[in-house]
Amino acid sequence: MKDSYEYYNLAENIKNNFSFYCGDLDLTIYAENYSKRPPLYAIFILISSFLLHSKVSVLIIQNAISILSIILCLNIFKNYYTQINNKILTIFLVTSISQFIYSNYLMSEILFQFLIVILCYLFHKIVTEKKIFYLIFFQLIIVLLFLTKPVFYLFIFPNIFLCFWFSKHIKKAYFFSLIPIMVVLLYMNWNYNRTGSFEYSSIQNINLKSYNLYYFNVSKYGVDYAQKTDSIITKEAQNQKTYKEKQNKIKTLSLQYLQKDWLSYSIAHAKGSFRMLIDPGRFDVYNFFEFKNKSQVGFLKHLNSDGVSGAYNYFIKQPLIILILIPIVLLLNVFKLIGFVLFWLKNYNKTSPTCWFMLALIVYIFLLTGIIGASRFMIPVLPLYLLFSTLGFSKKHIKGFTI
Numbered sequence: 001m002k003d004s005y006e007y008y009n010l011a012e013n014i015k016n017n018f019s020f021y022c023g024d025l026d027l028t029i030y031a032e033n034y035s036k037r038p039p040l041y042a043i044f045i046l047i048s049s050f051l052l053h054s055k056v057s058v059l060i061i062q063n064a065i066s067i068l069s070i071i072l073c074l075n076i077f078k079n080y081y082t083q084i085n086n087k088i089l090t091i092f093l094v095t096s097i098s099q100f101i102y103s104n105y106l107m108s109e110i111l112f113q114f115l116i117v118i119l120c121y122l123f124h125k126i127v128t129e130k131k132i133f134y135l136i137f138f139q140l141i142i143v144l145l146f147l148t149k150p151v152f153y154l155f156i157f158p159n160i161f162l163c164f165w166f167s168k169h170i171k172k173a174y175f176f177s178l179i180p181i182m183v184v185l186l187y188m189n190w191n192y193n194r195t196g197s198f199e200y201s202s203i204q205n206i207n208l209k210s211y212n213l214y215y216f217n218v219s220k221y222g223v224d225y226a227q228k229t230d231s232i233i234t235k236e237a238q239n240q241k242t243y244k245e246k247q248n249k250i251k252t253l254s255l256q257y258l259q260k261d262w263l264s265y266s267i268a269h270a271k272g273s274f275r276m277l278i279d280p281g282r283f284d285v286y287n288f289f290e291f292k293n294k295s296q297v298g299f300l301k302h303l304n305s306d307g308v309s310g311a312y313n314y315f316i317k318q319p320l321i322i323l324i325l326i327p328i329v330l331l332l333n334v335f336k337l338i339g340f341v342l343f344w345l346k347n348y349n350k351t352s353p354t355c356w357f358m359l360a361l362i363v364y365i366f367l368l369t370g371i372i373g374a375s376r377f378m379i380p381v382l383p384l385y386l387l388f389s390t391l392g393f394s395k396k397h398i399k400g401f402t403i
Contacts, residue, residue: 001287004106006033010042015051031195031243032202038187040147041108059104065114066103073117073383076124077391080352084387085394088339092386095332097325098281098375099382101288109379112148115141116361116380124354130169139179146184149380150201151368156180158360197244205250209233211372213254216268220261229257269370276366276373277337280329282322284375291319339392340385346392358384 006022013019022042023033046052048061070093077084093099102109119141125134139159146153159177166173184200192198209230217226233253240246258265285291315323344359362381369377378385 001105001107003108006037007042007045007106007108010037010039011045011049011052014039014042015046031197032206032247034194034202035191035197035199036202036206038147038150038201040144041111044108044111045106055106058106062110063103066099066110069110069114069117070383072121073387076117076121076354077387079124079128080355081391081394083395085390088393089386089390092332092336092339092389095329096382096386097329098284098379101281101284102376102379104288108148109376112145112152113380113382115145115148117383119145120354120358120361120384123357126166127169127353132170132173135163135166135170135173135176136179139176142180143183146180146200147187150203151365153184153200154368155364156184158364162357195243197247199247202247205247205254207372208254209250212265212269212370213257215371216258216261216265219268220264233257265371272371272373273366273369274373276369276375276378278330278333279373279375279378280326280333281375282326285322285325289319289321291322335393336386336389339389342392343388355388358388 009024010020010022013021013025017025019025020039021029021033022037023030045058048058049055050057074084074089119138122134122138122141125131126138142152142155142159146155156177159180160174163174163177166176188198188200191200213233214226214230217229233250236253237246237249240249318326347355358381362385365377365381
């Protein structure tokens with residue numbers, strides 16, 4: 001995928017020039033490429049590829065940590081639930097095709113997922129064993145998470161409240177919340193020294209303008225209006241003298257457009273987040289198996305524009321794997337969502353702090369993904385989600401009594 005080349009470029013540039021730049025250094029230099037991709041996944045590529053000698057070894061290791069994530073997550077849940085229906089879990093896992101697809105891409109999703117599961121394990125250890133050792137590693141994993149994906153750097157704020165809560169278990173735990181805060185500030189200052197803009201990542205404004213605003217405008221006003229608005233913002237940004245001014249202009253104008261339609265956008269954002277839970281991953285399957293038609297226009301688009309007959313004609317022209325796989329995955333995704341809701345309806349007043357923390361992580365990813373929600377964005381918290389969904393349909397034993 002496009003992102004893969006940027007991660008690989010970053011790895012090559014680190015190896016050859018010790019330059020943390022995700023573009024091609026032999027072409028025109030763009031300031032946004034210095035901060036666009038945090039360095040950890042590129043470093044992971046460097047190490048697991050034996051300094052870029054084997055891409056296959058990266059995928060082998062990613063498949064291994066994908067399996068480890070699921071095993072570790074299962075072990076965390078077994079500390080609280082003595083009976084988990086393995087048949088249901090297996091069905092839910094096998095039909096989570098994005099887990100298998102992204103294990104075999106040069107993409108940061110699986111590493112990010114593994115770190116999130118480790119974070120949950122450390123949370124469990126903090127509340128059960130109350131050792132400062134686990135608290136320190138908890139903070140370090142948060143650092144590794146936002147050095148993998150920018151979406152997690154905002155977690156430094158909920159982490160402050162978490163550390164105050166940890167103080168019930170570990171004396172003066174709130175001081176340790178300063179560790180990720182200091183790393184974020186140092187990283188942003190490093191970006192300022194390189195680009196003149198005190199930002200965590202340029203990907204935030206890229207997503208704001210080219211995804212959040214663009215796809216909202218497409219859904220409400222149509223493609224022509226969306227492209228026109230995007231061009232206006234791009235032109236205004238290009239007229240600015242410095243990279244910092246350009247980034248500020250993109251952010252200011254994009255937010256102005258969204259604020260005019262804040263209610264409609266909020267609804268679209270919520271719909272996108274919900275779509276992430278049930279999206280069967282048609283785009284991922286098309287891309288991975290390299291089918292010729294990679295258009296993002298799908299079944300629902302044809303249904304809305306051409307009616308039932310148009311949708312049917314579109315559907316029967318799809319590759320056989322799409323005809324068989326996608327409806328099954330979509331149906332099972334609905335059951336996963338039902339199981340997830342059932343679990344929390346049954347257990348909201350009985351579950352452990354660790355499970356509440358896992359729910360908070362799911363909600364965090366759910367809310368920040370928003371309008372561009374798709375199956376790919378569910379991957380970071382997928383093992384947690386699948387275990388909750390499985391337990392929603394399981395006969396559960398919690399610390400001695402049965403539900």
